[in-house]
Amino acid sequence: GQNIxxxxxxxxxxxAIVQINCTYQTSGFNGLFWYQxxxxxxxxxxxxxxxxxxxEKGRFSSFLSRSKGYSYLLLKELQMKxxxxxxxxxxxxxxxxxxxxxxxxxxxx
Amino acid sequence: xxxVTQTPKFQVLKTGQSMTLQCAQDMNHEYMSWYRQDPGMxxxxxxxxxxxxxxxxxxxxxxxxxxxxxxxxxPLRLLSAAPSQTSVYFCASTHQGGTGANVLTFGAGxxxxxx
Numbered sequence: 001g002q003n004i005x006x007x008x009x010x011x012x013x014x015x016a017i018v019q020i021n022c023t024y025q026t027s028g029f030n031g032l033f034w035y036q037x038x039x040x041x042x043x044x045x046x047x048x049x050x051x052x053x054x055x056e057k058g059r060f061s062s063f064l065s066r067s068k069g070y071s072y073l074l075l076k077e078l079q080m081k082x083x084x085x086x087x088x089x090x091x092x093x094x095x096x097x098x099x100x101x102x103x104x105x106x107x108x109x
Numbered sequence: 110x111x112x113v114t115q116t117p118k119f120q121v122l123k124t125g126q127s128m129t130l131q132c133a134q135d136m137n138h139e140y141m142s143w144y145r146q147d148p149g150m151x152x153x154x155x156x157x158x159x160x161x162x163x164x165x166x167x168x169x170x171x172x173x174x175x176x177x178x179x180x181x182x183x184p185l186r187l188l189s190a191a192p193s194q195t196s197v198y199f200c201a202s203t204h205q206g207g208t209g210a211n212v213l214t215f216g217a218g219x220x221x222x223x224x
Binding site: 004008031033040041042043044045048050087089091095096097098099100101102 | 149150151152153154167199210211212213214215216217218
């Protein structure tokens with residue numbers, strides 16, 4: 001079956017750096033997405049990786065290794081507003097998105 | 110530009126009742142979809158549509174119907190509500206036909222409780 005694994009919850013300190021990992025086993029691969037979801041709100045797009053390597057976008061970066069079935073989202077200079085759930089999703093060979101359960105990130109002052 | 114608009118935001122139903130969740134987008138997106146989100150689980154695809162007049166089943170279609178008579182609207186109908194359908198429902202749309210950077214724009218969500 002298809003599976004996306006990410007930690008359920010992580011805690012970090014304001015101003016620090018945190019890395020949220022995502023491992024996947026899917027039928028084919030056509031890209032990996034990260035979305036941010038604040039409590040009670042809709043998911044919003046953060047990043048997309050289809051080739052191996054690091055994609056940087058301001059304080060957020062996303063890394064992909066297709067051979068290892070692995071990605072991470074790196075958040076730098078953490079702010080209180082970064083407290084949210086981070087969802088990893090992989091597009092499979094049928095161009096359907098397979099979603100992880102999300103990682104709840106708690107930022108402490 | 111409103112994006113994706115979902116109504117209602119909250120709804121309580123009794124077992125066996127039917128209802129329709131409305132979804133409309135003003136971005137001229139071809140692709141629209143409905144997901145449900147349950148605690149401890151990833152988003153699960155219920156139904157999707159790649160254009161007006163075309164719909165298809167996702168991972169968890171049982172108990173739900175959809176139609177796509179226009180590009181803008183994609184309502185989700187619960188035929189006979191069951192407690193297992195208690196969930197948060199999201200409508201989403203995108204320009205891409207399912208290939209490439211298929212970035213989804215989500216509606217605000219509809220929280221449904223079935224008693």
